[in-house]
């Protein structure tokens with residue numbers, strides 16, 4: 001395991017990106033950070049710029065206006081960067097699959113490592129997903 | 141304050157040449173069809189003199205023509221007046237109300253890009269919602285809208 | 299001084315919805331501003347026309363996660379206006395209870411975020427912890443934390459389990475002392491007074507001109523609230539007050555939201571106590587051709603839905619108007635002329651789900667640090683004490 005990956009697993013910093021969501025997933029992510037769930041205990045921190053982040057949390061159904069910018073942002077991210085798709089919208093676009101403004105799903109735009117289903121997933125599920133991600137990267 | 145009857149009577153006498161049809165649907169809802177060229181006169185009278193609140197305008201593609209409904213609520217008599225105008229579907233054009241009050245600014249921009257209605261005299265007509273790469277002349281809320289993007293994926297892949 | 303352009307967005311650290319603001323500033327003062335939305339546009343109006351009346355409720359619910367009752371409430375009322383029918387009493391009460399719990403959690407959410415924009419993170423964490431209790435109440439009553447899926451044209455989908463009601467009441471009573479404490483912490487704080495009073499003023503005339511809605515309008519002395527003006531649900535059967543303040547600045551918008559939280563708690567408690575028995579659903583089968591309009595006072599203002607039916611089982615046209623659509627254009631009146639440091643909180647004051655100022659350290663030109671964290675804490679403590687003295691507060 002490289003030094004960078006090791007450091008990342010110790011304290012993954014996350015950047016959160018909404019690409020045309022209904023807000024619920026985003027609010028549940030914020031909920032994870034607030035006292036009841038408090039994932040900051042585990043070193044996870046929401047940061048303000050993708051350039052500081054190890055994990056990219058994507059919610060929403062990737063509409064046309066966001067999709068291009070999403071790609072740019074992903075290219076700016078320092079590697080290794082894992083992408084976590086949160087909520088039905090970013091998995092398959094859910095209810096919005098036939099929308100004229102949501103042409104392609106997230107995983108056709110950028111590679112996705114973890115899918116957390118739910119509409120919205122409960123904070124517990126989000127935390128569960130991140131734990132699985134860490135185990136996967138560690139290879140246990 | 142005026143009563144419901146007074147308001148309706150006032151509108152009917154004042155704009156008797158502009159009103160095409162008046163549908164008194166229920167105590168709280170009145171639909172009034174007017175000629176498209178009268179919209180600025182009637183709209184600003186209702187907004188300014190009757191002190192209504194502008195709710196929103198709904199553009200409808202009714203296949204044979206395009207309709208716009210301007211909804212105004214008059215809270216003091218608990219009445220919602222919807223002004224209906226019918227426009228030619230081939231070339232829908234109407235005067236902008238933005239010069240009269242600011243609340244219509246965004247909705248006119250939205251209707252122009254989603255339904256292709258032209259608002260004459262709108263001060264800042266540019267796209268509100270759709271992306272820049274969206275082709276000109278394709279209006280998603282028209283009934284005959286067809287997918288133009290050949291790369292769109294519409295199955296879940298399972 | 300030369301003018302410069304500052305872009306904000308489309309993604310900001312805690313911003314939930316992507317929106318892109320361009321501020322043109324002259325020195326510190328904002329002289330012009332433009333907003334570009336559409337990063338969230340999903341074509342809901344078109345999608346809803348592809349679904350049946352019953353299915354459309356689920357799409358409508360997902361317009362906004364915070365307002366996941368407001369939109370269905372307005373939508374179902376619009377469908378009922380097409381027919382027209384009145385829903386059973388018990389359904390009315392259930393709808394009102396859910397709508398008001400939602401208002402409580404939405405106002406709390408905003409208060410927390412507002413605290414965060416101002417760098418008052420204590421409030422943010424405190425309020426969001428409190429908000430979890432309300433989400434628990436929602437979960438107990440409907441089965442879901444958000445996206446309750448309880449509305450349907452003609453009534454509600456599920457009834458309450460009456461065994462849970464004592465627990466709900468206990469939870470709601472449990473939050474009151476914390477809300478009281480919160481009210482004191484916010485309304486008596488000299489820093490907040492100094493930062494929020496007199497900024498971002500929206501006058502009465504501007505509210506009318508822009509047809510602004512909800513707390514934004516009520517903070518400017520425009521007493522408009524659909525729940526009072528055109529009562530529906532159980533709002534005309536329970537006793538509650540409309541909160542109206544006069545100044546129109548950001549502080550008044552905070553006051554309106556804090557006080558409305560109390561009114562909502564009152565409504566929920568009365569509705570639960572008076573919950574009538576009987577049917578909860580009319581089992582509407584066919585929707586005749588026609589038009590209907592439904593409105594509901596969402597936490598941010600009036601939500602407005604227009605439905606046209608052509609006699610099939612799908613809406614022929616469905617127009618959705620969310621309150622922020624009317625409130626956001628008021629930025630032209632409120633932000634221009636203020637300094638950049640106020641821009642974020644003024645924009646946030648209408649509650650468009652837009653947020654965030656970044657934390658910063660003050661640096662001089664060579665990049666040498668002038669103040670570190672502990673210095674800032676000390677400075678801020680001194681400043682609070684000084685301001686309290688100056689404002690004559692104990």
Ligand code: SF4
Nearest residue numbers: 021022087088089119
């Ligand atoms: S997955 Fe559901 S809750 Fe999440 S953004 Fe999409 S619609 Fe909203």
